[in-house]
Structures are given as C-alpha cells and as structure tokens.
Amino acid sequence: MGIYLHIPFCVRKCAYCDFLSAPADEETREAYVRALTEEIRAFPDPDRYLVRSVFFGGGTPSLLAPAQTERILDAVRARFSLTGDAEITAECNPGTLSREKLSVYRGMGINRLSIGLQSANDAELALLGRIHTFGMFEENFRLAREAGFDNLNVDLIFGLPGQKRADWAATLAAVTALSPEHISAYSLIIEDGTPFGRTYGEDALRREEGLAPRFLPDEEEERGMSADTVRILEEAGLSRYEISNYARPGRGSVHNTGYWTREPYAGFGIGAASLLGHERTKNTEDLAAYLRGERSAGEREVLSREDEMAETMFLGLRLIRGVDLDRFARTFGERAQDRWAQEIAQMTAERLLETADGHLRLTPRGLDLANYVMAAFV
Numbered sequence: 001m002g003i004y005l006h007i008p009f010c011v012r013k014c015a016y017c018d019f020l021s022a023p024a025d026e027e028t029r030e031a032y033v034r035a036l037t038e039e040i041r042a043f044p045d046p047d048r049y050l051v052r053s054v055f056f057g058g059g060t061p062s063l064l065a066p067a068q069t070e071r072i073l074d075a076v077r078a079r080f081s082l083t084g085d086a087e088i089t090a091e092c093n094p095g096t097l098s099r100e101k102l103s104v105y106r107g108m109g110i111n112r113l114s115i116g117l118q119s120a121n122d123a124e125l126a127l128l129g130r131i132h133t134f135g136m137f138e139e140n141f142r143l144a145r146e147a148g149f150d151n152l153n154v155d156l157i158f159g160l161p162g163q164k165r166a167d168w169a170a171t172l173a174a175v176t177a178l179s180p181e182h183i184s185a186y187s188l189i190i191e192d193g194t195p196f197g198r199t200y201g202e203d204a205l206r207r208e209e210g211l212a213p214r215f216l217p218d219e220e221e222e223r224g225m226s227a228d229t230v231r232i233l234e235e236a237g238l239s240r241y242e243i244s245n246y247a248r249p250g251r252g253s254v255h256n257t258g259y260w261t262r263e264p265y266a267g268f269g270i271g272a273a274s275l276l277g278h279e280r281t282k283n284t285e286d287l288a289a290y291l292r293g294e295r296s297a298g299e300r301e302v303l304s305r306e307d308e309m310a311e312t313m314f315l316g317l318r319l320i321r322g323v324d325l326d327r328f329a330r331t332f333g334e335r336a337q338d339r340w341a342q343e344i345a346q347m348t349a350e351r352l353l354e355t356a357d358g359h360l361r362l363t364p365r366g367l368d369l370a371n372y373v374m375a376a377f378v
C-alpha cells in the first residue's frame with residue numbers, strides 16, 4: 001500500500017491554488033503533528049499491508065521542522081512494515097530547504113524530493129504568487145544533489161495567463177538542463193474561489209465556449225505547449241509514462257503509479273482520502289475538528305464491482321503502458337475486452353485505443369482526447 005501524509009501549511013497562498021493549505025503559526029503546526037501521529041498510531045489493521053511508498057504532500061511539508069517530519073515518519077515506521085526499498089517522498093518548495101534540513105531528511109530515509117517550481121520565469125512566478133525565484137530553486141536543487149538525493153521531481157504548470165509557447169519551451173529547457181529524474185507538467189486549471197478564479201474565471205469560460213480568451217493561451221497555443229512538452233522532455237531522456245508525468249527509466253513515481261493502478265492507500269491528515277478494501281473514505285477538512293481528534297468527514301463510499309472496474313479502466317488508461325488486461329481479468333473474473341467490447345472496437349477503429357503487450361492503451365491521438373475516451377468506461 002501507499003501512505004499519504006497531508007501537511008496543510010504554506011508560507012502564503014499562491015494565487016491559483018485551491019488545495020487544502022493555509023499559513024499557520026508554530027503552535028498550530030505542532031498541534032497538527034501531534035494529531036497526525038495519533039491518527040497514524042490508531043490505524044486499525046496495519047499488519048494486513050506492506051508499505052511500498054510514503055508521500056508527504058501538501059501544502060508545503062518542508063515548512064515543518066525536520067524533527068517534526070522525523071516524528072511523523074517514526075510513527076509510520078512504528079505502526080507499519082515498510083519494504084526495504086520503499087519510496088519515501090517529501091514535497092517541498094524552493095526557499096524552504098537548507099543544507100541541514102536536507103541532511104536530516106536523508107538521515108531519516110527520505111529518498112525522493114518533489115520540488116514545486118511551476119515556472120523558470122521570475123515574472124510568471126510572481127504572477128502565480130509563488131514565494132521563490134528560479135534562482136532560489138536552482139540553489140535548492142543543487143543543495144539536494146549535494147545532500148545525496150538522486151531522485152528528484154520538479155512540478156511545472158503551463159498555460160499561464162500571457163504565456164507563449166516559447167516561454168513554456170524556455171522553462172522546459174531551463175529545467176531539463178539540471179537533469180532531474182522526473183518532471184510533472186500539468187496545464188493550469190482556473191479554480192473558483194481563488195484570486196485566479198476571480199481574475200481569469202470569465203476568460204476560462206470564454207475559452208471553453210470556443211471564444212478567443214483575452215489573457216489565457218488559446219486552445220491551439222495550449223495544444224502546442226502540450227506537444228512541446230512531450231518532444232522536449234523525451235529529447236532530454238524523460239519518457240512520458242503518464243498523461244502529465246515524465247521520468248528517466250525506472251524513476252516513475254511508485255506512489256502515484258499506485259493510485260493509477262488502484263493499489264490500496266491510506267491517507268492521514270485533514271482532507272486525506274483512503275482506499276482500503278472496497279471502501280473509499282475521507283477525513284474532515286476542518287483543521288480545528290481534526291485537532292480535537294474528530295477525524296472522519298463521514299464520507300464513506302462502498303465501491304461496487306462496477307465502480308471498481310470503471311476506475312481500473314479510466315485510471316489505468318492515464319498510464320502510457322495502459323491497463324494490464326490479464327490483471328483486470330484475474331481481479332474481476334471478467335475480461336475488459338468482453339465487458340466493453342463495443343466501445344473498445346469503436347475506439348480502436350477510430351485510432352484512439354490500441355492493444356499491445358497485453359495492455360489496452362491510448363494511442364497518441366487518444367492521449368490528446370483522453371477525457372473523451374475515458375468517459376466511455378464510466
């Protein structure tokens with residue numbers, strides 16, 4: 001299984017962000033670490049699972065004092081059995097790492113960092129409301145290498161207001177020059193209730209309706225950025241292994257691949273979701289309630305066999321290698337090729353899907369129309 005630990009604190013809120021995160025004082029952070037370790041200690045049946053990945057996500061996990069991070073990981077190790085080569089990732093933001101912090105991270109067994117950069121252009125970073133410059137990222141990246149981290153992810157976002165294809169290509173070039181093992185590249189989503197939602201919400205709607213946007217890149221420009229992403233990253237030795245994720249051989253994220261292949265996961269902290277057995281549950285998003293020990297949001301979904309089959313398809317198709325058809329048949333006692341015979345035949349004829357090496361996968365054309373294809377399985 002994978003373990004997700006949500007650390008909901010940030011220095012300040014970025015202009016586009018609707019994640020469950022906010023600034024908090026030291027006292028609150030300490031109270032949260034206590035509540036989180038209690039939740040880990042209370043996990044009911046840890047012996048049923050072997051943990052292959054641990055992921056500190058946020059928020060900005062690197063805002064915690066290293067000793068706090070260590071207490072959380074100690075609590076995980078005390079409660080669960082981890083594989084010897086478990087992937088242990090901490091998300092972090094440039095400007096929050098130091099030589100000391102990185103060396104404590106290494107010492108406690110964190111072996112992968114996921115650094116939120118988003119853009120290599122300082123004007124774009126300022127527009128996004130990020131707390132750092134590209135120079136600060138370069139410095140933190142170098143410190144991470146010096147501390148011995150040989151598995152680094154960089155998060156990027158494209159399709160920013162005013163961004164041109166050449167701007168995005170420049171970000172990709174600047175980042176690949178540093179040779180990270182992994183890059184995640186997502187297109188910007190304008191979320192309601194954020195400063196970006198207020199400024200660009202109408203523009204995003206215009207674009208959806210096929211009208212020319214005023215600030216955001218138009219559809220064609222964004223498609224061009226998508227195509228440039230694949231080309232530039234593949235040229236740099238990072239293969240696309242999921243719709244928005246690229247890695248050197250053997251460096252795909254174990255944790256995230258677990259989500260796409262529906263491995264069980266346990267989430268701890270506010271807003272964290274778990275998928276255990278046939279149940280998906282979610283914790284409260286209310287920090288005060290969580291600190292009082294009231295963890296459950298009362299959200300408990302028992303998944304039917306139909307739900308699980310559909311999820312296996314639309315999550316698995318996110319992976320470039322596709323859905324493992326034998327595994328599907330073993331899990332459900334029914335072949336995906338029979339269950340969706342008509343849909344698969346039609347989309348194969350439309351050159352959206354193909355079968356190769358025992359996997360059903362999206363073709364390059366299917367990848368561009370992924371949402372349309374996936375909808376057929378829901």
Ligand code: SF4
Pocket residue numbers: 009010011012013014017018019021058059060093116
């Ligand atoms: S650092 Fe990440 S989680 Fe925090 S506000 Fe910015 S985008 Fe959101």
